[in-house]
Amino acid sequence: MAKTLFDKIWDKHVVQQIDGGPSVLYIDKHFIHEVTSPQAFQGLEKRGMKVFRPQQIVATADHNVPTLQQHLPIKDELSRVQVQQLITNCKNHNIELYGLGHPFQGIVHVIGPELGVTQPGMTIVCGDSHTSTHGAFGAIAFGIGTSEVEMVMATQCLMQSKPKLMRINVEGTLNKGVVSKDIILYIIAQISASGATGYFVEYAGSAIRSLSMEGRMTICNMSIEMGARGGMIAPDEVTFGYMKGRQFAPGNGQWDRKMEQWKELYSDADAKFDVEINIKAEDIEPMITYGTNPGMGVSVAGLIPGEKDIDDKEKPSFLKSLDYMGLQPGSRIKGKKVDYVFIGSCTNSRIEDLRLVAGFVKGKKKASDVEVWIVPGSKQVEKQAIAEGIDKIFEEAGFQLRQPGCSACLGMNEDKIPAGKYCVSTSNRNFEGRQGPNARTFLVSPLTAAVAAITGEVGDVREFI
Amino acid sequence: MSKSINIVSSRAVPLRETNVDTDQIIPARFLKATSRAGFGKNLFRDWRYANDDESQPRAEFVLNNPTYSGKVLVAGKNFGCGSSREHAAWAIKDHGFDVVVSSFFADIFRNNALNNFLVPVQVTDEFLDQLFAAVEKDPATEVVVNVEAQTISVPAAGLQSSFDINNYKKTCLLNGYDDIDYLLSIKPAIEAFEQQHK
Numbered sequence: 001m002a003k004t005l006f007d008k009i010w011d012k013h014v015v016q017q018i019d020g021g022p023s024v025l026y027i028d029k030h031f032i033h034e035v036t037s038p039q040a041f042q043g044l045e046k047r048g049m050k051v052f053r054p055q056q057i058v059a060t061a062d063h064n065v066p067t068l069q070q071h072l073p074i075k076d077e078l079s080r081v082q083v084q085q086l087i088t089n090c091k092n093h094n095i096e097l098y099g100l101g102h103p104f105q106g107i108v109h110v111i112g113p114e115l116g117v118t119q120p121g122m123t124i125v126c127g128d129s130h131t132s133t134h135g136a137f138g139a140i141a142f143g144i145g146t147s148e149v150e151m152v153m154a155t156q157c158l159m160q161s162k163p164k165l166m167r168i169n170v171e172g173t174l175n176k177g178v179v180s181k182d183i184i185l186y187i188i189a190q191i192s193a194s195g196a197t198g199y200f201v202e203y204a205g206s207a208i209r210s211l212s213m214e215g216r217m218t219i220c221n222m223s224i225e226m227g228a229r230g231g232m233i234a235p236d237e238v239t240f241g242y243m244k245g246r247q248f249a250p251g252n253g254q255w256d257r258k259m260e261q262w263k264e265l266y267s268d269a270d271a272k273f274d275v276e277i278n279i280k281a282e283d284i285e286p287m288i289t290y291g292t293n294p295g296m297g298v299s300v301a302g303l304i305p306g307e308k309d310i311d312d313k314e315k316p317s318f319l320k321s322l323d324y325m326g327l328q329p330g331s332r333i334k335g336k337k338v339d340y341v342f343i344g345s346c347t348n349s350r351i352e353d354l355r356l357v358a359g360f361v362k363g364k365k366k367a368s369d370v371e372v373w374i375v376p377g378s379k380q381v382e383k384q385a386i387a388e389g390i391d392k393i394f395e396e397a398g399f400q401l402r403q404p405g406c407s408a409c410l411g412m413n414e415d416k417i418p419a420g421k422y423c424v425s426t427s428n429r430n431f432e433g434r435q436g437p438n439a440r441t442f443l444v445s446p447l448t449a450a451v452a453a454i455t456g457e458v459g460d461v462r463e464f465i
Numbered sequence: 466m467s468k469s470i471n472i473v474s475s476r477a478v479p480l481r482e483t484n485v486d487t488d489q490i491i492p493a494r495f496l497k498a499t500s501r502a503g504f505g506k507n508l509f510r511d512w513r514y515a516n517d518d519e520s521q522p523r524a525e526f527v528l529n530n531p532t533y534s535g536k537v538l539v540a541g542k543n544f545g546c547g548s549s550r551e552h553a554a555w556a557i558k559d560h561g562f563d564v565v566v567s568s569f570f571a572d573i574f575r576n577n578a579l580n581n582f583l584v585p586v587q588v589t590d591e592f593l594d595q596l597f598a599a600v601e602k603d604p605a606t607e608v609v610v611n612v613e614a615q616t617i618s619v620p621a622a623g624l625q626s627s628f629d630i631n632n633y634k635k636t637c638l639l640n641g642y643d644d645i646d647y648l649l650s651i652k653p654a655i656e657a658f659e660q661q662h663k
Contacts, residue, residue, distance in 0.1 A: 013662075147581065
């Protein structure tokens with residue numbers, strides 16, 4: 001019978017099917033970090049248990065680590081305790097930890113792929129909703145809660161009901177100035193912040209195929225922002241080329257055998273999806289969000305919807321959202337003065353993102369009243385940026401190149417946007433208070449963020465290239 | 466946390482907001498605790514207080530309105546979207562809610578809620594509208610949720626609806642089991658699976 005990419009991986013991982021209930025799904029790789037793991041370790045210890053398969057867990061500290069002076073003890077006491085707890089837990093349970101100071105430390109969804117830990121055909125989980133990122137390699141990867149973190153630690157399995165399947169085909173050639181972040185912001189704006197709830201999404205089509213691995217990760221990363229359990233893309237030569245030679249990728253002895261398995265990972269031509277959505281690449285423009293959920297997005301050159309465009313039921317939330325953002329219905333965002341630019345997060349902090357920004361800002365200076373934070377996704381990205389001289393380009397532009405972590409994406413560390421200020425951000429969420437109490441977030445691509453950094457206002461990258 | 470749950474009969478608190486994300490339910494800066502306790506005081510923190518020291522409660526926010534109380538939280542569509550933080554479910558439960566009613570739940574939140582014996586009751590948009598109207602008309606009205614029968618009703622207003630719940634999860638809720646208990650009971654099957662999965 002014809003199978004989807006999802007079916008092929010799922011079927012290989014079902015340990016047991018419970019009658020009228022969920023499946024017991026085997027998990028190949030489990031990523032953990034300091035915020036959603038302490039209570040799981042505690043639960044395990046309460047049961048008097050050790051971690052079942054510690055070698056299948058990779059740990060890092062990312063959510064609340066500082067991005068300056070990481071060699072010093074963390075100033076915030078609660079953050080320090082939480083990070084210390086992770087160190088102790090990993091030691092007690094024999095888990096590999098890439099903590100502060102380790103050359104592999106970084107945002108969990110950046111280090112997994114770049115180290116070759118993330119591989120096609122795997123089931124991957126983490127106590128973080130953006131685990132969907134790893135689906136870019138043709139894996140079933142999704143975020144879980146702390147009770148589920150405990151389950152995987154205890155048994156390497158999860159109880160999961162099979163989700164419905166959606167395929168989103170993006171066909172055609174991308175317009176000038178449009179990058180992968182614009183594709184996903186466009187898709188979410190089309191189907192809304194809850195449009196894919198209950199579904200697992202496969203992205204397909206020529207425009208998706210044309211993307212680099214970094215670009216594909218950006219797309220899969222934000223699947224959760226439309227409610228999807230996860231996103232995935234069938235592996236191909238781009239995937240294999242990216243993986244080859246990475247630290248924990250299969251070595252020469254294993255590579256060919258793995259490749260044979262990986263080449264089977266695609267949706268059969270006549271496989272059925274519960275829903276299919278077709279998008280024309282030519283319709284996508286550089287995007288920006290105006291509201292307080294990632295589905296509230298428009299073309300950078302476009303207008304915020306007017307009151308009359310909004311369904312009566314949605315109107316109170318829509319108006320509340322615009323009030324929070326200090327914006328008017330029907331107005332234009334382009335030209336709006338910005339206070340902060342944040343380039344980082346598990347969505348857009350990879351070396352390709354930094355190269356894209358550096359290419360645009362080379363020889364230019366930032367606007368005088370804008371604060372620009374560049375936070376690489378990992379120590380490896382930081383090292384690569386320095387090796388390529390990207391750090392010098394940022395320094396000359398007046399940007400601050402900080403140290404790796406989640407940073408101002410969710411403001412669990414010191415990197416918060418002050419109340420009322422506008423931040424043009426490459427991160428994934430524009431929720432109220434996400435970047436700090438009463439901070440105002442515009443989600444954009446790294447290119448559009450670069451424009452804001454240089455001009456000090458929201459601008460259309462197409463006018464500059 | 467009380468394990469096992471079947472019938473909840475209580476007044477309800479109406480939260481007329483759609484797309485309530487977990488960053489609102491519990492802001493990131495309160496996720497630094499290393500135990501599961503005490504998150505209730507920071508539930509909807511930035512909607513409840515105008516500043517960080519709790520000296521300025523926002524009178525317009527429903528949790529600050531003494532008219533409403535109870536174990537049932539009624540909220541708009543797409544409740545619990547965003548981050549996977551289970552702290553959101555812990556905060557709602559810790560505040561004293563046993564049930565959340567909405568016309569749509571985000572997947573991870575639904576799982577987190579069930580794992581913490583907080584019952585996510587998904588109803589139609591129409592029923593949700595009627596429920597909001599009934600509770601707002603008479604804040605003392607009783608809402609009855611019966612997990613075993615999979616029904617939610619407002620007897621005083623003559624409202625009743627059924628809701629879906631996975632059979633396995635229902636058994637867990639009724640008997641106070643959790644998934645780990647079950648998974649541990651099939652450990653030999655997991656080990657056998659690993660042998661052929663390599």
